[in-house]
Structures are given as C-alpha cells and as structure tokens.
Amino acid sequence: MVARTLYDKLWDSHLVNENDDGSSLLYIDRHVLHEVTSPQAFEGLRIAGRAPWRLDTNIATPDHNISTERSERVAGVAGIPDEISRIQVQTLDDNCDHFGIKEFKMNEMGQGIVHVMGPELGATMPGMTVVCGDSHTATHGALACLAHGIGTSEVEHVLATQCLVSTKMKNMRVNVEGTVGLGVTPKDVVLAIIGKIGTAGGSGHAIEFSGSVFRDMSIEGRMTVCNMAIEAGARVGMVAVDEKTISYCKGREFIPKGDLWLQAVSYWQTLVSDDDAFFDIEVELHADDIIPQVTWGTSPEMVAPVTALVPRPEDQVNKELRKGVERALDYMGLEGGTPIASISVDRVFIGSCTNSRIEDMREAAHVAKGRQVAGSIKQVLIVPGSQMVKAQAEAEGLDKIFIAAGMEWREPGCSMCLAMNADKLGDGEHCASTSNRNFEGRQGKGGRTHLMSPAMAAAAAVAGHIVDVRLFLSESSSTGVEL
C-alpha cells in the first residue's frame, strides 16, 4: 500500500464521495458552534425548513462576545450590558434549545472558549474531523484530528448534511528537533515557525508538526502550536498520536469507556504518518535556535527574538518589504533599531484559545508569584479559557497569586483576544498579549499588540516593558524553582 501521511489517513477515512468535478464530500464527526458565526446559519436552516442532520455531533458554547467581569456574569445573559451582544448570546441559547443541540451555557461548568472546551471535555477525539466557524479550529489537531475553521454558509451546510464539500490540501511537515531551553515555550516555537515560513507559508497545506520538540511537548503545548497554524496560512495543523495523546484523552467526559475505549485506542495508535509518506513541503527548525519570541509589527510573521532590535525599513531587501515594515512601524509607533526588550507596555492580556489552559496559567503564575505589577501598567487581565480551567486554577491557588501581584482574575471567554466585549486596548496602547493575532485594531482601535508567551507576558507586567523572561527564571532557579 502507498505510504500515507496522517492527513491522508484522516482524509481517506472521512470520504463519503469523490465528485466528478474534483471536489469531495467529507464527513464531519464533530461540529463546534458559538454565538458569532452561527445565527445566520440557523436562520438559513429555518428559512429552508431543514433540520440538523443529526444532533449528537454538535456541541455549542458562547465565548466570543460575553463579559468576563464577574459582576456582569452573575446576572446571566440578561446581565450583558450591550444590547446587540445580549441578543446574539440569547440567540445561540434559543437556537440550541429549539433544535436540541447540546450547549454549555454561559455560566455552566464546561463552558469555555470553543477550542479549549472541545478537547478538555473529550468532545474532540483523535481521528475525528472537527469543524467550527472559527479559524483557530486547527487547535484540535493537537489530538491528531483533521480540524479546521469554516465560514457561516459551511456551518449551515454541516448542520444540514453532516458533510462539507472539500478539496484535498497538500501535505507540509514542520520538523523541529532538539530540546528547547529554559523559558522557551510552545508559543515561542510556533512564533519562530511563523517567522520562518511567513503568514502565507502554509496556504493550501495541512501542516503536521513533528520532531522531538513536539514529542516532548504536552498536549496543551501542542494545542498552542496547532492553534497558530492558521497564522502561517494553513487551515490545518496537527500532531500524530502518541502515549501522551492517549493519556490526555483518558477519562474525559465524552471519551468512550470500557470496551469502546480499548477499541478506540487501538485505532488511534494508527494515526501517525507512515515512515516514507510524501510531504509536498518540508521545513526544518532546530530547538537550539529558538529563544523567547515577540512580535513587533502588525502581522504574526513580524516576529523576532526578544534579544533582537526592531527591524529598520532601510535594511529590507525589496520595496514591498520596506513598505510593509514602514507601515507596521508607523502603526506600532516604533522606530527601527529599538531594542525589543525596551518597548513599554500599557496593558497585559493573558488568555485566548492559544494560551488560556491550565499549563499557561501555571506558567504565568510562576513568574508572577511574589512579584508586583509595575506601576506604569494600566491593567493586567488573566482570563482562563474555560470554567474547568478556572476551577482548576483556583483549586491550585493561582488566582490568589495573580491577585496578590495586582492582576485581574476574570471569567472565561475570548475577551481581549478580539475585543468584542468591553475588554479592549485604548488608542496607541501597547499590549503584551498571549493571543494569536496582532493585526491593526484587533485588540481595540489603534491598539498595538505584541504577541508572546504567558511567561513573557507576565514578566512584561512586572517589568513594565517587554523583557526576556529568562532573566526572571535564572533569578528564581537560584531558589530552586524551575519553569
């Protein structure tokens, strides 16, 4: 038999039909819904008089548009101050009730950012096709799923038919060998990858992340990496199944038990690329070359090691690059040649589907512990990714560490990642953010985002400016604490 990649295997096992025109009908196992990209899809179903194809594949939760303030959350949907937001969240509840779709409502245990919720509940499992009306759906690929974002018309299409009309992507492998150093996190690894291949480097491809760095990485770390595949242009990012994948899944709410579990595991173990499988593009990085990363511009590929200088337009090799750097620096209010580790920060955001899981919370708390937020910082938001993460963090006392340091401990949601709610940057403010997009205006009109890891963001909160977190860690390792 022909050697196949993980992506090939996932694709083949979900093929319903290959149409004459070159497109294929692909079966969808899990569909995750949220309030922003679903209302028009439900409306479409209603207008056409259609019902969902089946109910037990869908799972929903509100996340993008909800308040993260405790005082507003306790009042439920009625407590959402913005009327248009309130209607949208209410519409999700109504649609799920009407059609009979399982929803974790705003204040229920289980609610969270779609891409935190799915895996932690075991709603996404290895070998599945997973879609959601959100481009960061690739996150679920950390569990060896074929997972990608879809638009609202496709949300309606999946609801109505349990299938998507798809065209097969090409295969790309990003291999990172070696062992990462102290203070280098999964976020730094993925930012370094994006820096190398660019924001369109993975266009039209499904990326498999392989090599010892990912084998050594926790499942949550792999989620951080797969999450940002889309920032490298790839709709799909994934990591093959190994022992970590299986022990991560074990015992979660929707994961099969008993005999079914054993059956599932024996199948899941086949979800790896064959040794001589063909990849259209192969990219190699080495762990030794990766140190903490920070974005300085308005696209995730505008990234550099924290020890570097902000690039100068005049050093760019062509006119287009020069123009791009000029425009970015102008928006960011930065001069070429400025040391990245001297850029002042106004606000800090630790959260988003990239970095809001329990390990991220621990990583940030480790840096924040016993320290204080710098006086120049206006706000530090710590937003756990889900009710379960929040409960776990509180059980470990992490909330107390953050609060003692002068940070705000919030309710789960997308928050300042896209600033659809009240959590946003003011005009011209710089933010050390653990989210995934530093586009113009993403975190608030005129806001200036610097993407980095939770450890780096916590360190920036303490220092008042971007700083190499490794300085903090060598300090603390003298007291015997390692990150």
Place this chain on the structure above:
Amino acid sequence: MKAFTQHRGLVGPMDRANIDTDMIIPKQFLKSIKRSGFGPNLFDELRYLDHGEPGQDCTDRPLNPDFTLNEPRYRGASILLAQKNFGCGSSREHAPWALEDYGFNVVIAPSYADIFYNNCFKNGVLPVILSEAEVDILFLELEGAEGYELDVNLVNQTVTSDSGEVFSFALDQFRKQCLLQGLDEIGLTLIQAEKIRQYEVEREKAHPWVYGAIK
C-alpha cells in the same frame, strides 16, 4: 445564492498585501445576527476617522481622506484590486457579506487566504487570482486612467481591460458551476443523502465511539 456570469465595473484599488478580515469588517460588527447591512462598515477603521459601532447611521461620519476608496474617482467601484494574501485572518463570512453589501462583485488579487476565498463563492463574490505581475499592470493602468473599468467573465475565466488586454484566471469547476448557476450547495449535497447514510452505517460499525456520546 445569487448567480454570477459576467461583470463590468469600476475598479477600486487597495495597494497593500495581507489585508485581513479584521480590516475588512472589524469585530464590533460581528455582533449582528443578520447577513446583510455590513456595507457601510466595510473597512470601517480605515475608512472613517471616528470609531464605528453597530447600528449607527454612517452617512454623517467623518471620512478618512487618505483612504483610497473614499476618493471621488473610486465611488461606486464594484471590482476591488488588491495585493497578495487578501482576506487572511479569521473565518468570518461577514467579510464577503460586507464586500458584497458595499457593492463589490469581484476581487482581483495575486492570492487569498483559503477560508476567505471559499467564503466568497458562497456569497456571489468572485475572487479572481491573477499573477503578481498582472496585478501590477492593472494597478499601473488604473493609476493613469480615471474611471478605469474592467470586464470580468466567469464563463471564459477572463479579465479584459479597455485597452484590449486579456488576462485568464483559473478556478475549480465545482465552484465555477455553483456560482454560474447560483446553486444551493446544501440542496446539491442532499442529493447524495443516501451515500451519507451509508457512510454513517459503516462508520458506526468501524468506529462506534464516534457517535452517541454527546446528548
């Protein structure tokens, strides 16, 4: 869905790469539960000098004079000319909804983000891919000619300028047919309902754990 066969219209330029979906339609407008009405907020942050909020009347808002599409000569443009990686970022279908509602029927660029490209076809917006060199030619021609129009023909897969130049573009046949006939994709898929059911039966035998857990 609206059918698309051929379109002639005024070209509006946005000479930059990586125009992302946050620029095309900023997030505050995603709170709407409707599909229509996004046009006045297309490129909101670039287009206006003040901050826009949903539900606002945009007619009296201060326009940003430096934003090309605000120039009188580009008023009424229905073909958007842009640089590579257009539509990168989120999966929001509000981006093609906003383009369409504004009056853009066609986008021409050297490349697109995958999800955005796909979303366009579902909404009667044709994303045309020309080479970087061809796009540069169009930018040059447009700069020198007020009222610059192009003819876009989906049947022949061509873009024709008044100087008689013809550029061909490629696209897959399924998308082309759907757009040409304005087909309901869901209806098309449901013709294969029997195949889907058959797949489910076999899948349930092979991977029974996939089903039934979520209730």
